[in-house]
Amino acid sequence: MDKFRMIFQFFQSNQESFMNGICGIMALASTQMYSAFDFNCPCLPHYNLAYGLGILLVPPFILFLLGFVLNNNISMLAEEWRRPQGQRGKDPAVLRYMFCSMAQRAMIAPAVWVSVTLLDGKSITCAFCTSVPVESLGNASHPRLSQGEIQQVLARIPCKEIYNGQQLIANEVAVRYLRCISQALGWCFVLLMTTLAFLVRSLRPCFSQAAFLKSRYWSHYIDIERKLFDETCAEHARSFAKVCIQQFFEGMSTDLVAARCHLPRKAPADAGETAEKLLGITDQGTMNMALKSWHRCKPPLHLHPPALPTGNGWAGEGQPPTHPSAPRRETAAYYSWV
Amino acid sequence: MDRFRMIFQYFQSNSESVMNGICGLLALASVKMYTSFDFSCPCLPQYNMAYGLGIMFVPPIILFLCGLILNRQSLVMLEEWRRPPGCRKKDLAVIRYMCSSIVQRAMVAPVVWIVVTLLDGKCLICAFSGSMDPNKFVGFANVSTVQVQQLLAKVPCKDDELMRNNTSRKAVSRYLRCWSQALGWSILLILIIAAFLARWLRPCFNQATLLQARHWSNYIDIEQKIFEETCCEHSRLFAHKCILHFFESMQQEIKLHSFSLPREGEGAKGEEDLWGITDQDQVNKLLKTWYYEKPPLDVSQAHQR
Numbered sequence: 302m303d304k305f306r307m308i309f310q311f312f313q314s315n316q317e318s319f320m321n322g323i324c325g326i327m328a329l330a331s332t333q334m335y336s337a338f339d340f341n342c343p344c345l346p347h348y349n350l351a352y353g354l355g356i357l358l359v360p361p362f363i364l365f366l367l368g369f370v371l372n373n374n375i376s377m378l379a380e381e382w383r384r385p386q387g388q389r390g391k392d393p394a395v396l397r398y399m400f401c402s403m404a405q406r407a408m409i410a411p412a413v414w415v416s417v418t419l420l421d422g423k424s425i426t427c428a429f430c431t432s433v434p435v436e437s438l439g440n441a442s443h444p445r446l447s448q449g450e451i452q453q454v455l456a457r458i459p460c461k462e463i464y465n466g467q468q469l470i471a472n473e474v475a476v477r478y479l480r481c482i483s484q485a486l487g488w489c490f491v492l493l494m495t496t497l498a499f500l501v502r503s504l505r506p507c508f509s510q511a512a513f514l515k516s517r518y519w520s521h522y523i524d525i526e527r528k529l530f531d532e533t534c535a536e537h538a539r540s541f542a543k544v545c546i547q548q549f550f551e552g553m554s555t556d557l558v559a560a561r562c563h564l565p566r567k568a569p570a571d572a573g574e575t576a577e578k579l580l581g582i583t584d585q586g587t588m589n590m591a592l593k594s595w596h597r598c599k600p601p602l603h604l605h606p607p608a609l610p611t612g613n614g615w616a617g618e619g620q621p622p623t624h625p626s627a628p629r630r631e632t633a634a635y636y637s638w639v
Numbered sequence: 640m641d642r643f644r645m646i647f648q649y650f651q652s653n654s655e656s657v658m659n660g661i662c663g664l665l666a667l668a669s670v671k672m673y674t675s676f677d678f679s680c681p682c683l684p685q686y687n688m689a690y691g692l693g694i695m696f697v698p699p700i701i702l703f704l705c706g707l708i709l710n711r712q713s714l715v716m717l718e719e720w721r722r723p724p725g726c727r728k729k730d731l732a733v734i735r736y737m738c739s740s741i742v743q744r745a746m747v748a749p750v751v752w753i754v755v756t757l758l759d760g761k762c763l764i765c766a767f768s769g770s771m772d773p774n775k776f777v778g779f780a781n782v783s784t785v786q787v788q789q790l791l792a793k794v795p796c797k798d799d800e801l802m803r804n805n806t807s808r809k810a811v812s813r814y815l816r817c818w819s820q821a822l823g824w825s826i827l828l829i830l831i832i833a834a835f836l837a838r839w840l841r842p843c844f845n846q847a848t849l850l851q852a853r854h855w856s857n858y859i860d861i862e863q864k865i866f867e868e869t870c871c872e873h874s875r876l877f878a879h880k881c882i883l884h885f886f887e888s889m890q891q892e893i894k895l896h897s898f899s900l901p902r903e904g905e906g907a908k909g910e911e912d913l914w915g916i917t918d919q920d921q922v923n924k925l926l927k928t929w930y931y932e933k934p935p936l937d938v939s940q941a942h943q944r
Contacts, residue, residue, distance in 0.1 A: 336778060349803075384930060384931075384933065385930075385931050385932070387932030387933050387934060388932055388933065388934060388935045389933045389934065389935050420676065420677075421677070422677070422679070438683070439659055455856060471800070473796070473798065473799060473800075474682075474683075477679055477680070477682055477683075477796065478681055478683065478686075480679045480681075481679065481680075481681035481683075481686055481690050484679070484694075485689075485690065487698075488693065488694075488697045488698065488701075490699050491701055492697055492700060492701050495704045495705060495708070496702045496704060498704075498708055499704045499707060499708050499808055502714065503645075503707075503713070503714075503717055505715060505722050506717040506718040506720075506721050507717070508716060510721065510722070520872050521870070521871060521874050522874040522877065522878060525874055525875050525878045526878035526881065526882065529875075529878045529879055530882050530929065533882055533886065534926075535705050536912060537886075537912065537913060537914070537916065537922075540912040540913050541916075541917070541922075544913070544917075601919070602918065602919030603917070603918045603919065604913075604917035604918070615705060
């Protein structure tokens with residue numbers, strides 16, 4: 302158990318820093334994704350807005366959901382939320398705490414994407430280039446064009462190579478204007494997010510500090526309990542499997558002896574543990590039969606009581622072969638009402 | 640207990656250095672943010688000043704708030720400030736000390752941003768090119784008032800078609816950059832002198848009070864960490880006991896329902912780890928009970944069994 306204790310202590314002390322690490326990695330991944338993404342404005346009147354706003358808003362949504370998916374605690378929250386009450390009451394404050402802390406961490410990568418997109422400016426330039434105020438920014442002497450034609454010309458602002466509206470409004474002027482607006486929005490967004498984070502963090506000790514300590518303790522407890530339970534079940538499964546397989550081999554060996562009707566050669570007294578470990582299977586044919594039997598007819602998940610301890614573990618000393626299926630089924634039936 | 644002692648010593652010696660490290664990282668991040676930010680002055684009369692001054696002052700506010708958020712001690716200080724007195728009196732000097740040390744550390748990154756911005760000069764050129772007196776510069780002296788505003792506003796944009804070959808543009812740009820850099824260096828000098836004086840003259844005033852405040856602020860910080868560590872340790876032991884009791888209660892239930900004689904002194908290999916659960920149905924029942932009826936959070940019953 303000492304090994305488990307050390308592992309649990311590592312997880313517990315580092316749980317917060319582990320989750321913060323994942324959070325930071327996702328934020329970096331989101332900046333990397335943005336710089337690797339090849340932004341390609343369509344430069345067509347109705348498609349620009351959809352493309353620009355889509356690139357601004359859809360990846361953050363994906364990153365938010367990804368933040369939840371990558372968080373191990375989501376299944377823990379769902380389990381605690383849906384479990385029947387049983388002998389242990391449910392505390393909604395604990396569930397709220399778990400959900401809030403997960404949502405806060407999942408919000409960071411989307412916020413980084415939106416900030417980087419706004420500060421870069423390409424997305425807003427693409428989306429709103431048709432709304433540039435031509436009257437104030439444009440050249441006074443421009444040919445009279447219909448509204449649709451003006452829209453078409455303005456839509457090409459992000460694509461410098463095909464822009465043909467220098468008489469209407471200079472490309473650099475429009476791009477500078479749109480980028481200025483985009484960057485102002487970006488900085489305001491970052492300021493808003495930071496202020497919200499600051500308020501959330503600093504107002505908590507002023508109200509409900511005791512409730513917070515309680516929720517935090519019990520949410521950690523639920524997490525640790527689940528991990529410990531999984532570890533204990535794994536230990537149990539290991540022991541179960543060990544005994545099951547041992548009994549399989551012993552059963553095999555007994556069957557073989559019964560089939561061949563000859564007394565097994567007693568192992569010499571000084572063969573020791575090696576002979577014991579061979580469990581009566583000492584030639585190729587027997588081993589092949591054991592392997593075939595393991596594949597064709599796995600033993601039932603039902604351990605029978607062990608044979609009385611013999612000196613060298615050989616079951617072939619006049620003991621009746623124990624058939625694993627029969628005796629304990631009755632006891633199983635008693636509480637299978639669940 | 641030795642393990643705890645080592646951990647305490649680590650936290651004691653490194654609490655200050657952890658905070659200084661975060662402070663330095665934020666300052667580096669602020670320089671990196673400035674260099675990677677694509678400054679693009681709008682070059683329009685009404686927008687220049689707002690953009691230039693906005694870039695100079697809004698990110699420092701963000702960096703200051705980040706400095707407060709990332710500093711663990713700010714939470715500790717707030718908790719100490721808002722807690723009910725209870726059996727322990729509150730010492731305002733300690734809270735003031737913690738507040739001042741937090742604010743000092745949080746101010747480093749914003750100051751770095753402002754100084755870097757001023758030394759680079761682009762922000763000031765963008766913000767104040769429209770406020771220049773056109774008569775001082777040959778290229779703008781004989782232009783009508785309306786047009787001169789437009790022209791001056793375009794000074795920060797070197798590639799604009801009107802400004803490409805304008806020598807007066809370079810003159811205005813150099814003039815504003817000179818002012819900007821002078822301001823930047825002056826601010827840096829004043830701040831460093833202030834920091835130097837503060838550190839040198841501090842021992843002359845209230846050294847004893849300062850030592851006390853520093854000791855107790857460290858103490859509060861460490862006490863908080865140890866409390867969290869102890870809670871974690873406790874919840875782990877609690878969970879361990881709870882699960883053991885659950886498995887034992889399952890074992891007892893199985894013994895009650897089964898007809899087999901109790902096996903005394905079973906020496907079977909690995910059987911003692913199985914808690915008497917030796918059957919697929921028994922395992923399924925255990926798992927189902929774990930979900931449908933989690934045991935109560937009460938491990939005191941162990942002693943009553």
